[in-house]
Amino acid sequence: xxxxxxxxxxxxxxxxxxxxxxxxxxxxxxxxxxxxxxxxxxxxxxxxxxxxxxxxxxxxxxxxxxxxxxxxxxxxxxxxxxxxxxxxxxxxxxxxxxxxxxxxxxxxxxxxxxxxxxxxxxxxxxxxxxxxxxxxxxxxxxxxxxxxxxxxxxxxxxxxxxxxxxxxxxxxxxxxxxxxxxxxxxxxxxxxxxxxxxxxxxxxxxxxxxxxxxxxxxxxxxxxxxxxxxxxxxxxxxxxxxxxxxxxxxxxxxxxxxxxxxxxxxxxxxxxxxxxxxxxxxxxxxxxxxxxxxxxxxxxxxxxxxxxxxxxxxxxxxxxxxxxxxxxxxxxxxxxxxxxxxxxxxxxxxxxx
Ligand code: PEP
Ligand code: MN
Numbered sequence: 001x002x003x004x005x006x007x008x009x010x011x012x013x014x015x016x017x018x019x020x021x022x023x024x025x026x027x028x029x030x031x032x033x034x035x036x037x038x039x040x041x042x043x044x045x046x047x048x049x050x051x052x053x054x055x056x057x058x059x060x061x062x063x064x065x066x067x068x069x070x071x072x073x074x075x076x077x078x079x080x081x082x083x084x085x086x087x088x089x090x091x092x093x094x095x096x097x098x099x100x101x102x103x104x105x106x107x108x109x110x111x112x113x114x115x116x117x118x119x120x121x122x123x124x125x126x127x128x129x130x131x132x133x134x135x136x137x138x139x140x141x142x143x144x145x146x147x148x149x150x151x152x153x154x155x156x157x158x159x160x161x162x163x164x165x166x167x168x169x170x171x172x173x174x175x176x177x178x179x180x181x182x183x184x185x186x187x188x189x190x191x192x193x194x195x196x197x198x199x200x201x202x203x204x205x206x207x208x209x210x211x212x213x214x215x216x217x218x219x220x221x222x223x224x225x226x227x228x229x230x231x232x233x234x235x236x237x238x239x240x241x242x243x244x245x246x247x248x249x250x251x252x253x254x255x256x257x258x259x260x261x262x263x264x265x266x267x268x269x270x271x272x273x274x275x276x277x278x279x280x281x282x283x284x285x286x287x288x289x290x291x292x293x294x295x296x297x298x299x300x301x302x303x304x305x306x307x308x309x310x311x312x313x314x315x316x317x318x319x320x321x322x323x324x325x326x327x328x329x330x331x332x333x334x335x336x337x338x339x340x341x342x343x344x345x346x347x348x349x350x351x352x353x
Contacts (some may be wrong), residue, residue, distance in 0.1 A: 001046035090171030100276030107307035112323035127329035132336035179207035209240020251286035260288020
């Protein structure tokens with residue numbers, strides 16, 4: 001249950017409500033309060049509440065309204081908010097702001113898997129912009145399977161991303177791997193990426209939720225995560241105070257080895273019924289093979305995704321990370337064009353950079 005508190009409620013009414021909730025739920029089912037769209041809300045795990053208890057809460061003078069949500073995730077649920085959330089990315093003082101979500105504007109996020117050098121990033125940033133992308137991606141801190149693989153340029157990578165934004169106007173997204181790095185990364189990035197391996201790193205989710213700038217967070221699906229686990233991970237960020245969450249389907253582990261992951265496109269229309277959060281698709285990690293990326297990009301948009309995130313390299317065969325799944329800027333241009341056509345067929349508009 002989500003309880004929205006009335007504006008200008010007195011402290012006496014507030015304590016009466018707290019006493020009522022304690023009486024109903026006891027210690028066993030803690031309440032959680034947060035701010036959503038400038039309104040205080042209290043979230044209650046209400047699996048067992050009877051009608052009488054619900055009526056008592058609904059009729060309390062401190063309460064504006066209650067919404068009963070029958071899923072474990074509450075604030076991110078479609079039951080709580082029927083209209084799709086639109087997440088504002090970027091800030092006019094340092095780039096071209098972009099919106100993600102809603103029915104009309106799928107975005108294309110593109111760039112290298114990893115920031116490798118100044119020249120590589122600036123050249124790629126200009127190329128992806130020219131190809132029609134609206135947001136630049138690039139990893140500065142890379143979660144690598146082996147400790148001997150390229151780990152990213154770290155702080156220097158963040159500074160290069162900021163320089164690329166300055167040059168092109170494109171907002172930038174980059175991964176953050178540990179809670180202590182949320183604030184430093186958010187100083188440079190316009191979107192914080194939480195990677196598949198960290199989807200259930202709860203201290204990291206909490207830190208991203210408490211980020212003082214409330215930077216949008218792109219939460220990638222864990223490669224062995226169920227949809228409910230993924231939505232509950234998003235709930236952590238929102239419950240901690242940051243409603244700006246974008247989900248990213250990037251494929252899950254399967255028994256087959258022809259593709260790196262199994263891109264679960266059925267989750268896109270399914271998530272539409274479960275959550276108001278925007279969902280984007282990553283066909284690069286979702287397939288691991290560049291020749292499959294254009295087709296799966298088209299499929300993702302046709303399935304109703306709010307955008308794509310694509311790995312692009314000027315010379316994929318020499319990339320320090322994930323070259324096998326990286327497309328060239330020329331191929332990106334074709335993907336953007338096809339995305340545009342599918343959007344028109346679906347009656348949606350395309351955001352032009
Ligand atoms: C990435 O997008 O850079 C990445 C590491 O992806 P994932 O977390 O989905 O593996
Ligand atoms: Mn990658």
